[in-house]
Amino acid sequence: VDRHNLSVLRFVDRGDLVAQCNVSELADVEPGKHMALESFQQEVQRSLGDNFGQIVEASQFDTDEGTRVLRVQAAGSASEIPVIWIYYHVSNDSGRRAALAFTLQADLLERFAESDKTMVETFEFTPRPQPSEAARQTPAQAERR
Numbered sequence: 001v002d003r004h005n006l007s008v009l010r011f012v013d014r015g016d017l018v019a020q021c022n023v024s025e026l027a028d029v030e031p032g033k034h035m036a037l038e039s040f041q042q043e044v045q046r047s048l049g050d051n052f053g054q055i056v057e058a059s060q061f062d063t064d065e066g067t068r069v070l071r072v073q074a075a076g077s078a079s080e081i082p083v084i085w086i087y088y089h090v091s092n093d094s095g096r097r098a099a100l101a102f103t104l105q106a107d108l109l110e111r112f113a114e115s116d117k118t119m120v121e122t123f124e125f126t127p128r129p130q131p132s133e134a135a136r137q138t139p140a141q142a143e144r145r
Contacts, residue, residue: 008022011104013111020102020103021100021102022103023099024101026097026098026099028096030095032093034068041055044087048076054074056074057071067092068090069120071086072088083104084106085101085102086101086102087099087100088116090120100120
């Protein structure tokens with residue numbers, strides 16, 4: 001699935017679904033403002049609701065390109081199946097933000113092999129498309145052509 005604000009990716013290995021990743025664009029915030037790791041942990045716990053079991057790991061780092069990354073790994077269950085969720089909050093100094101959420105069954109964690117880190121370490125915000133010249137013209141300007 002690929003929409004303007006959401007992409008859904010699936011990690012399939014030898015025909016088996018190993019994990020799913022939802023990548024969402026978040027609303028911009030004031031430049032230089034970043035979410036605190038503790039707030040992100042609370043948000044993850046709240047979003048998982050009754051499925052939440054525990055926070056396994058929480059960390060933050062900056063990429064070489066200056067992107068700030070928050071990572072929270074949570075364990076719990078869905079339909080009585082042990083599940084691992086790995087959430088990322090990615091932001092830059094200009095106020096752009098994105099969220100990535102990886103979901104996999106707990107018994108597939110070793111097979112998943114930290115694929116999330118590889119993807120997030122190469123994540124970058126690309127320039128937003130600029131409106132075309134035709135889209136910026138008023139109807140009266142377009143008629144004169």
